Amino acid sequence: MASRKKKLQGLVAATITPMTEHGEINFSVIGQYVDYLVEEQGVKNIFVNGTTGEGLSLSVSERRQVAEEWMTKGRNKLDQVVIHVGALSLKESQELARHAAEIGADGIAVIAPFFLKPWNKDVLINFLKEVAAAAPALPFYYYHIPALTGVKIRAEELLDGIQEKIPTFQGLKFSDTDLLDFGQCVDQNRERQFAFLFGVDEQLLSALVMGATGAVGSTYNYLGKKTNQMLEAFEQKDFSSALNHQFCIQRFINFVLKLGFGVSQTKAIMTLVSGIPMGPPRPPLQRASREFIDEAKASLESLDFLSSTDLKDGNLESCS
Numbered sequence: 352m353a354s355r356k357k358k359l360q361g362l363v364a365a366t367i368t369p370m371t372e373h374g375e376i377n378f379s380v381i382g383q384y385v386d387y388l389v390e391e392q393g394v395k396n397i398f399v400n401g402t403t404g405e406g407l408s409l410s411v412s413e414r415r416q417v418a419e420e421w422m423t424k425g426r427n428k429l430d431q432v433v434i435h436v437g438a439l440s441l442k443e444s445q446e447l448a449r450h451a452a453e454i455g456a457d458g459i460a461v462i463a464p465f466f467l468k469p470w471n472k473d474v475l476i477n478f479l480k481e482v483a484a485a486a487p488a489l490p491f492y493y494y495h496i497p498a499l500t501g502v503k504i505r506a507e508e509l510l511d512g513i514q515e516k517i518p519t520f521q522g523l524k525f526s527d528t529d530l531l532d533f534g535q536c537v538d539q540n541r542e543r544q545f546a547f548l549f550g551v552d553e554q555l556l557s558a559l560v561m562g563a564t565g566a567v568g569s570t571y572n573y574l575g576k577k578t579n580q581m582l583e584a585f586e587q588k589d590f591s592s593a594l595n596h597q598f599c600i601q602r603f604i605n606f607v608l609k610l611g612f613g614v615s616q617t618k619a620i621m622t623l624v625s626g627i628p629m630g631p632p633r634p635p636l637q638r639a640s641r642e643f644i645d646e647a648k649a650s651l652e653s654l655d656f657l658s659s660t661d662l663k664d665g666n667l668e669s670c671s
């Protein structure tokens with residue numbers, strides 16, 4: 352049985368994996384990164400080796416080392432560390448799940464295998480069950496991200512009876528815009544103490560209305576403080592302020608989405624805002640262009656998320 356931790360709530364930063372200019376993992380900045388999230392952004396939960404962390408572009412050995420470093424540097428500073436252990440190979444996924452348990456992680460998450468794909472709910476559940484069983488004391492989260500995995504099995508369907516199959520199941524990380532599916536996941540599981548973690552940052556307010564208990568996302572690395580203001584307004588039932596915060600965040604995300612936004616751009620923005628060098632992404636991704644960085648910077652300034660003096664652009668060269 353999974354150890355019942357405090358339910359994962361609030362913002363969870365989908366961490367970036369910092370890299371050197373030569374494409375190796377830059378472990379040396381992870382301590383500074385933890386402090387930045389906690390002290391500057393008010394974010395105390397992290398999701399490691401996910402999409403933003405380029406988990407599927409790292410070797411198993413690198414994924415283990417990254418997870419260990421976040422655990423070590425986050426000790427006594429972070430509330431919860433969830434490690435994404437999804438992989439195409441069940442064996443690798445199980446190895447990573449066992450490793451997450453050994454290093455004391457607070458939970459594991461798994462995406463659907465996306466090359467030889469599960470074709471229905473039962474097949475997917477069987478895969479997830481085998482991974483979860485490798486870490487029987489760890490809370491298990493299903494990471495639903497159909498646009499990237501191509502596995503379109505509805506989360507609502509998957510959750511139906513899931514705890515009987517996976518006793519450690521503790522929640523859903525829902526990275527999709529289908530709010531009908533998300534709402535039904537919440538509605539049909541009201542008596543269960545699942546965590547419903549929404550993963551589309553620009554739509555978080557709508558998901559909070561639907562019953563999201565928290566959120567995992569890339570923008571909480573650098574817009575955590577702003578998003579926390581929205582969560583507080585929502586909590587206090589000040590819906591007008593909450594909406595203003597969400598619109599503000601949307602203006603920025605909408606702007607960068609139109610320029611072309613993904614993991615590479617997240618690395619560049621985080622470098623710009625935090626001053627911590629995140630380095631280039633790993634191929635096939637390409638680093639963000641100079642034009643993107645300049646436009647994103649202007650947008651952040653114009654939206655007053657950060658005064659220009661807050662922007663620590665000493666590391667801009669490494670992103671250009």
Ligand SMILES: CC(=O)N[C@@H]([C@@H](O)[C@H](O)[C@H](O)CO)[C@@H](O)CC(=O)C(=O)O
Pocket residue numbers: 365366398401402403404526550551552553567568569570604
């Ligand atoms: C497709 C994608 O990367 N989605 C992001 C969002 O945070 C996304 O960057 C944001 O909503 C902007 O569109 C997260 O859901 C990903 C995530 O949580 C992760 O890195 O595992």
